[in-house]
Amino acid sequence: KAGVTQTPRYLIKTRGQQVTLSCSPISGHRSVSWYQQTPGQGLQFLFEYFSETQRNKGNFPGRFSGRQFSNSRSEMNVSTLELGDSALYLCASSLGLANTGELFFGEGSRLTVL
């Protein structure tokens, strides 16, 4: 069974640019969550999508947005990049509400903003 796939794995952008990250969940998983991981702040919750609907949103500015498609694949977008957006962005999928809620993580997309 294929795991969670995130693309791209690494990317470098400059301030003011925008970036789109992609996440393909495990087949059959309908919930996709996004996290930002930095050395100082640890793992911070960005948002969660379930069946194409945003269920939860963390405390991030509106520059951070996401969506989920009918095949459960998800994208997140960061506009007007700032230096502080440099981080590892982790995507995680889960079956949804009917189980313990264990998350299956991808390997992450490491974003560097110059």
Added chain:
Amino acid sequence: AQKITQTQPGMFVQEKEAVTLDCTYDTSDPSYGLFWYKQPSSGEMIFLIYQGSYDQQNATEGRYSLNFQKARKSANLVISASQLGDSAMYFCAMRDRNRDDKIIFGKGTRLHILP
């Protein structure tokens, strides 16, 4: 608001010894789940163990066990007979089922196993 606290930023433990990683949580709701994840230097997050708030017994998975003390709001991870491959970051996390149901993570503990 929900909160997860891991008070040990780093730990050094001799190989084959048992390790206890501390985690305390704060929630006002009776229905919640607690998780532990491992993140090796390669970056991927690996699920280790889960404890539901209504589970009567402490969860165990191989060498991992969760010491769940509900009244103290404590969910410590115990690794028995530590191995060099256990060196990694360990994160405690909580899902609050009655509220917004999202999973939040503690800041993590970096565990170093010494040969």
